[in-house]
Amino acid sequence: MSSILEYKGYHASIEYDAEDNIFVGEVIGITDSLNFHGTSVDEVKEMFKQSIDNYLILCKK
Structure with missing residues (x-):
């Protein structure tokens, strides 16, 4: 089972590792x-x- 999260226009796939x-x-x-x-x-x-947030800070540098 996987789910998608969204934040500031970015998306992430989430899975549970049993x-x-x-x-x-x-x-x-x-x-x-x-x-x-x-x-x-x-x-x-x-x-x-x-x-x-950390990725965006790194991209600005």
């Missing part, structure tokens, strides 16, 4: 590889937002 008991996300639609994870739905959503 073996590691975590949610794993990957930002889609960009040329860079941007991945994140969390142990809860709220945590993975927050990590996605942080990943995008």
Whole structure:
């Protein structure tokens, strides 16, 4: 099962890894590889937002 999150126009595919008991996300639609994870739905959503914010700061530099 996978789901899609959206933040600031960016999208991420989220899957649950039963073996590691975590949610794993990957930002889609960009040329860079941007991945994140969390142990809860709220945590993975927050990590996605942080990943995008950090990515945008890096792109500005």
